[in-house]
Amino acid sequence: MSKLWGGRFTKETNKLVEELTASISFDQKLANEDIDGSLAHVQMLGECGIISTEDADKIKEGLQKVKTKLENGELEYSVANEDIHMNVEKFLIDEIGPVGGKLHTGRSRNDQVATDMHLYLKNHTKDIISLVEAVQGAIISQAEKNIETIIPGYTHLQRAQPVSFAHHLMAYFWMLERDKGRLVDSLERVNWLPLGAGALAGTTFPINRERVAELLGFEHVYPNSMDAVSDRDFILEFLSTASILMMHISRLSEELVIWSSQEFQFVELDDSFCTGSSIMPQKKNPDVPELLRAKTGRVYGNLMGLLTVLKGLPLAYNKDMQEDKEGMFDTVETLEGSLQLLAPMIETMFVNVENMAKAVNNDYSNATDIADYLVTKGLPFRDAHEVIGKIVLYAIEQKKFLLDLKMEEYEKFSSLFEEDIYKVLAPAHVMGARNSYGGTSPVQVKEQIELAKKNLG
Numbered sequence: 001m002s003k004l005w006g007g008r009f010t011k012e013t014n015k016l017v018e019e020l021t022a023s024i025s026f027d028q029k030l031a032n033e034d035i036d037g038s039l040a041h042v043q044m045l046g047e048c049g050i051i052s053t054e055d056a057d058k059i060k061e062g063l064q065k066v067k068t069k070l071e072n073g074e075l076e077y078s079v080a081n082e083d084i085h086m087n088v089e090k091f092l093i094d095e096i097g098p099v100g101g102k103l104h105t106g107r108s109r110n111d112q113v114a115t116d117m118h119l120y121l122k123n124h125t126k127d128i129i130s131l132v133e134a135v136q137g138a139i140i141s142q143a144e145k146n147i148e149t150i151i152p153g154y155t156h157l158q159r160a161q162p163v164s165f166a167h168h169l170m171a172y173f174w175m176l177e178r179d180k181g182r183l184v185d186s187l188e189r190v191n192w193l194p195l196g197a198g199a200l201a202g203t204t205f206p207i208n209r210e211r212v213a214e215l216l217g218f219e220h221v222y223p224n225s226m227d228a229v230s231d232r233d234f235i236l237e238f239l240s241t242a243s244i245l246m247m248h249i250s251r252l253s254e255e256l257v258i259w260s261s262q263e264f265q266f267v268e269l270d271d272s273f274c275t276g277s278s279i280m281p282q283k284k285n286p287d288v289p290e291l292l293r294a295k296t297g298r299v300y301g302n303l304m305g306l307l308t309v310l311k312g313l314p315l316a317y318n319k320d321m322q323e324d325k326e327g328m329f330d331t332v333e334t335l336e337g338s339l340q341l342l343a344p345m346i347e348t349m350f351v352n353v354e355n356m357a358k359a360v361n362n363d364y365s366n367a368t369d370i371a372d373y374l375v376t377k378g379l380p381f382r383d384a385h386e387v388i389g390k391i392v393l394y395a396i397e398q399k400k401f402l403l404d405l406k407m408e409e410y411e412k413f414s415s416l417f418e419e420d421i422y423k424v425l426a427p428a429h430v431m432g433a434r435n436s437y438g439g440t441s442p443v444q445v446k447e448q449i450e451l452a453k454k455n456l457g
């Protein structure tokens with residue numbers, strides 16, 4: 001089969017070279033973006049008088065037909081045509097004849113592929129933002145049901161202080177809020193049009209890049225043609241934002257795995273999000289959060305891969321850049337898939353309020369409150385800390401929790417103790433007392449949820 005660039009060559013391409021250099025097996029995902037970019041380009045060529053408007057119309061019509069045929073699976077991509085750009089051009093020429101060859105006037109595959117990638121990320125970043133918002137919505141709906149639900153709060157995975165389960169969940173809302181902010185912010189850099197940069201130096205034709213930007217919905221035009229064809233920062237930025245987002249998804253997944261273990265039994269994931277074991281019938285495995293946790297690895301890998309591809313490249317386009325695609329597609333698909341699962345999994349999980357309460361009643365996570373109690377009665381915090389340290393040690397030796405100690409026992413440690421200590425030590429009181437802004441008291445958590453809802457719009 002003759003190549004679109006075959007003129008200078010006297011020999012057939014080696015088959016293995018063809019396979020190595022071809023990107024059609026994966027860049028066919030850019031078919032729609034590629035055709036949209038071509039439609040805008042040819043419209044501009046016609047308007048600027050670079051080709052006749054009749055030819056431009058014929059090409060546009062042909063491109064639409066190619067688009068429909070591709071959607072209907074009527075056309076077959078060929079490795080011999082290397083990539084999506086040349087496959088589409090070939091389909092176009094097959095459809096409308098030699099006039100299709102005018103489409104590539106005043107552009108190069110270098111500015112074309114960069115444009116396709118910008119268009120692709122623009123669309124998918126917006127999708128991902130909506131999916132993040134759906135997860136945030138699911139978090140809010142669980143949080144609203146669990147404002148008064150008390151769970152041990154941990155540091156070092158040691159019980160620290162009781163917190164509202166809603167408060168714990170809402171921490172993830174705010175992580176996702178920052179992810180969303182980064183995604184929205186990254187669109188600012190995706191919104192630049194490379195097309196019109198030609199191979200690297202611009203073009204001899206009197207093109208109108210602003211017009212193409214307008215037709216494709218780009219806000220800016222790259223002012224340097226060499227930068228335009230070799231910039232992949234916008235993909236790196238997406239991959240790094242995706243890595244942080246995936247890390248958050250992974251941390252939440254890890255919590256779900258822990259919470260649904262027999263040891264914790266704080267939540268039970270809905271049957272529809274779990275799988276069984278082939279030999280141990282009692283098991284209900286949290287495969288979904290485990291896999292979401294694991295998929296973080298490939299997203300980090302995609303970021304490291306592209307950073308490494310780009311680090312030694314001289315200007316301008318180098319074929320190395322073809323390796324920018326699979327990692328980007330994989331990251332988009334991994335994120336879209338993960339977020340789509342996460343929202344309903346959170347929404348449908350059963351929260352075992354009783355087990356959480358049991359856990360909180362059987363620990364020393366109210367110890368800080370004894371110290372604070374003595375401080376409000378006038379003892380310096382350091383001294384209070386010393387007293388409570390001794391009380392905790394005594395209680396552990398007696399195999400009792402702080403609420404089980406008798407008044408006489410408290411009095412042995414300080415004369416400042418009175419009956420009200422029992423009220424102060426009740427988990428609900430301990431939680432409610434942390435009423436500083438951003439704290440875990442139900443009052444604060446309610447306010448936080450209101451703010452979150454306002455942000456979500």
Ligand code: ARG
Nearest residue numbers: 023083109110113317321322
């Ligand atoms: N398939 C190529 C890529 O993805 C398109 C650009 C090819 N440009 C070239 N000068 N060979 O990078």
